[in-house]
Amino acid sequence: MAKPLPVLEPPAVDCCAPLTEAPLTPEQADVLARRLKALADPVRLRLVSILLASPGQEACTCDLVGPLGLAQPTVSHHLKKLAEAGIVTGDRRGVWTHYRVSTEAITALLAMLSPLR
Amino acid sequence: MAKPLPVLEPPAVDCCAPLTEAPLTPEQADVLARRLKALADPVRLRLVSILLASPGQEACTCDLVGPLGLAQPTVSHHLKKLAEAGIVTGDRRGVWTHYRVSTEAITALLAMLSPLR
DNA sequence: GTTCAATATCGACGAACGTCGATATCTCCA
DNA sequence: TGGAGATATCGACGTTCGTCGATATTGAAC
Numbered sequence: 001m002a003k004p005l006p007v008l009e010p011p012a013v014d015c016c017a018p019l020t021e022a023p024l025t026p027e028q029a030d031v032l033a034r035r036l037k038a039l040a041d042p043v044r045l046r047l048v049s050i051l052l053a054s055p056g057q058e059a060c061t062c063d064l065v066g067p068l069g070l071a072q073p074t075v076s077h078h079l080k081k082l083a084e085a086g087i088v089t090g091d092r093r094g095v096w097t098h099y100r101v102s103t104e105a106i107t108a109l110l111a112m113l114s115p116l117r
Numbered sequence: 118m119a120k121p122l123p124v125l126e127p128p129a130v131d132c133c134a135p136l137t138e139a140p141l142t143p144e145q146a147d148v149l150a151r152r153l154k155a156l157a158d159p160v161r162l163r164l165v166s167i168l169l170a171s172p173g174q175e176a177c178t179c180d181l182v183g184p185l186g187l188a189q190p191t192v193s194h195h196l197k198k199l200a201e202a203g204i205v206t207g208d209r210r211g212v213w214t215h216y217r218v219s220t221e222a223i224t225a226l227l228a229m230l231s232p233l234r
Numbered sequence: 235g236t237t238c239a240a241t242a243t244c245g246a247c248g249a250a251c252g253t254c255g256a257t258a259t260c261t262c263c264a
Numbered sequence: 265t266g267g268a269g270a271t272a273t274c275g276a277c278g279t280t281c282g283t284c285g286a287t288a289t290t291g292a293a294c
Contacts, residue, residue: 023184024166029159036162040153042146043252048233049141061271067140071254076272078252095261095270106234110227116165117223160282178241191283193242212240212291 035109038085043068044078051088051101060096149229155202156226160185161195168205168218177213 024032039045050067051059061079065072079099082088087106090099141149156162167184168176178196182189196216199205204223207216 022166023170024163026159026163029162029166032162033157033159036153036157040150040157041252042143042150045146045149045153046141046143049139049146052233053140062269070252072271073255073273074253080272092260092271097271101233103234106230110230110234113223113227113230116169116218117220117227158282179239187282188284189241190243190285194282197242209241209290214241 032112035085035087035105035112038081038087039109041078041081043070043074044082047075047078047082048087048101051099058098058100060098062096064099152202152204152222152226152229155198155204158195158198160187160191161199161204164192164195164199165204165218168216175215175217177215179213181216 039048046068047064050064051057054063061072061075064079065075068075079088079090083090083099085105086102088099088101090097092098156165163185164181167181168174171180178189178192181196182192185192196205196207200207200216202222203219205216205218207214209215
């Protein structure tokens with residue numbers, strides 16, 4: 001658990017600064033890169049899309065292992081990465097941990113990226 | 118030069134499929150992840166933002182080395198990564214190579230990502 | 235042709251990453 | 265209390281990545 005990255009809330013980056021006029025500071029670039037890295041993996045992208053396509057837009061770890069074709073610890077590892085970046089949230093209900101996508105986080109990420117367009 | 122990634126054009130991914138209903142295929146996830154990885158680096162994010170903030174929204178390698186504080190081969194390396202992903206284009210004018218951001222590529226990337234929101 | 239400046243490639247190094255098996259933790263239920 | 269199933273953590277392995285110095289390539293100008 002190296003990098004807790006403020007969960008969810010629009011990140012510490014001044015996300016709406018006129019990116020086309022002033023370059024990102026190294027610190028802003030670090031925060032943005034950390035969030036992008038969390039999503040820039042084929043397995044984690046599939047995880048997010050599977051979650052969104054699941055009934056109620058949520059699923060437990062056990063439901064994700066099969067479709068991905070990976071070992072259970074590997075899936076837990078990826079879910080942890082996504083959770084650290086605030087992209088998914090997991091809550092334990094009995095034996096199962098139900099994960100769902102934080103659409104706010106995705107929206108915030110898109111908002112940070114769109115000035116680059 | 119391992120992965121030429123079709124330059125620019127909206128990638129081979131069916132980018133507008135209802136991502137919330139059908140999960141990404143492993144192949145779609147690979148293409149999307151490769152593009153995101155190109156951008157998911159603090160140095161490359163700063164490169165893109167510096168280019169956009171430059172006069173005429175373009176700059177040569179020599180103008181980028183100083184602001185980044187990295188060695189020239191390192192900057193060339195990152196520019197190559199961005200170019201392979203179609204995020205920037207470079208054209209040689211005499212001794213200088215002028216790089217500029219492909220706003221189409223950024224737009225395409227955002228379009229692929231927005232269904233996750 | 236030779237020289238010089240801008241850029242790209244190469245080779246090496248340490249750090250970070252994705253994956254897995256083994257194991258620990260947690261929760262329910264008998 | 266104890267057992268079983270779901271999940272998380274740990275330790276190790278090979279791979280990829282970011283960085284740099286050294287070197288090669290390119291193009292302009294003399």
